[in-house]
Amino acid sequence: MIHDVIIIGGSYAGLSAALQLGRARRSVLVIDEGQRRNRFSSHSHGFLTNDGADPAVIAADARAQVMKYSTVSWLSARAESAVRLEPDEGTEARFAVTAKGERHLARRLLLAIGVRDIMPDIAGLAERWGRAVFHCPYCHGYELNQGEIGVIAGSALSLHQALMLPDWGPTTLLLNNAFEPDDDQLQSLAARGVTIERGPIEAIAGHADVRLVGGRVLPFAGLFALARFEVASPIASDLGLDFEEGPIGAVIRTGEMKETSQAGVFACGDAARPMASVALAVGDGNLAGASVHRSLLFGSH
Numbered sequence: 350m351i352h353d354v355i356i357i358g359g360s361y362a363g364l365s366a367a368l369q370l371g372r373a374r375r376s377v378l379v380i381d382e383g384q385r386r387n388r389f390s391s392h393s394h395g396f397l398t399n400d401g402a403d404p405a406v407i408a409a410d411a412r413a414q415v416m417k418y419s420t421v422s423w424l425s426a427r428a429e430s431a432v433r434l435e436p437d438e439g440t441e442a443r444f445a446v447t448a449k450g451e452r453h454l455a456r457r458l459l460l461a462i463g464v465r466d467i468m469p470d471i472a473g474l475a476e477r478w479g480r481a482v483f484h485c486p487y488c489h490g491y492e493l494n495q496g497e498i499g500v501i502a503g504s505a506l507s508l509h510q511a512l513m514l515p516d517w518g519p520t521t522l523l524l525n526n527a528f529e530p531d532d533d534q535l536q537s538l539a540a541r542g543v544t545i546e547r548g549p550i551e552a553i554a555g556h557a558d559v560r561l562v563g564g565r566v567l568p569f570a571g572l573f574a575l576a577r578f579e580v581a582s583p584i585a586s587d588l589g590l591d592f593e594e595g596p597i598g599a600v601i602r603t604g605e606m607k608e609t610s611q612a613g614v615f616a617c618g619d620a621a622r623p624m625a626s627v628a629l630a631v632g633d634g635n636l637a638g639a640s641v642h643r644s645l646l647f648g649s650h
């Protein structure tokens with residue numbers, strides 16, 4: 350069977366696209382290995398109608414709604430490879446995706462594969478990611494109830510986080526030898542009431558207690574850190590897609606209608622936009638789904 354579209358990634362962005370395409374009665378195969386970016390958190394915030402819900406429940410509800418459409422099918426697996434087929438290969442399919450050792454064919458390909466966060470290498474940080482150590486103040490700042498907030502510097506980019514966070518609670522910038530603010534930066538930090546701590550960090554313990562080298566312990570309600578990220582699967586680079594560099598990672602480059610640098614390949618969600626949230630992923634998937642459908646009808650670039 351040749352699917353109209355294979356969607357790799359069946360989380361918020363991929364399912365939102367699948368919903369559009371299922372509602373157009375197009376045959377869709379969603380391949381997903383279930384590694385959502387926010388799987389470390391038990392509450393998701395800022396997505397209207399589901400504020401505070403368990404992100405796994407949002408994803409499960411979404412999947413149940415989308416799978417009611419009979420032309421949509423689901424494969425729980427890692428897509429190992431995706432290749433473009435040549436016109437002389439005797440099939441009208443343009444793409445082949447291999448998963449669980451089987452080849453699946455489609456006319457269009459949509460990558461909704463998300464990104465993987467690369468956490469700073471500090472003892473005790475990774476196991477607190479999404480629970481007591483965060484990267485997005487809009488997602489997790491409010492619940493800290495205006496308690497003490499620590500910002501773990503990763504580079505001069507952490508200045509931005511440190512200047513934002515006083516809106517959520519009294520903020521300490523833990524420099525951890527990552528950078529030294531210049532005079533202008535020190536002035537902006539002072540104007541926002543940010544405390545500066547220069548002692549290097551040994552480990553994070555307890556809920557969000559920062560233990561400095563030398564033994565001093567600074568307890569916080571929550572910590573923010575700057576993680577770099579990378580697109581979650583090599584499929585995008587293997588296909589030779591163009592990327593767009595950002596300050597903390599590169600995303601797949603798309604046009605306004607979510608088509609990538611290669612005809613017939615679309616991308617949406619965190620993997621294809623620099624600003625990330627559940628709402629934005631759902632909106633991006635909604636657009637990409639309609640765009641894939643349009644390209645099935647009228648051709649792509």
Ligand code: FAD
Pocket residue numbers: 357358359360361362363380381382383384385386387388389390392393394395396426427428429461462463464466478479480488489581582584617618619620625626627628630
């Ligand atoms: P993802 O949700 O990351 O899903 C990508 C899917 O693609 C995954 O299921 C993955 O397994 C699959 N996939 C990737 N490669 C393959 C492959 N080769 N084969 C098969 N499947 C594949 N946003 C909010 O709005 N509110 C919050 O409170 C919030 N909290 C967060 C907390 C944490 C700790 C983090 C890290 C992020 C948080 N976010 C939050 C951001 C949010 O998680 C993302 O914006 C959102 O998940 C993006 O959706 P997506 O569908 O693009 O990608």
Ligand code: MG
Pocket residue numbers: 416417418419420421422
């Ligand atoms: Mg079905």
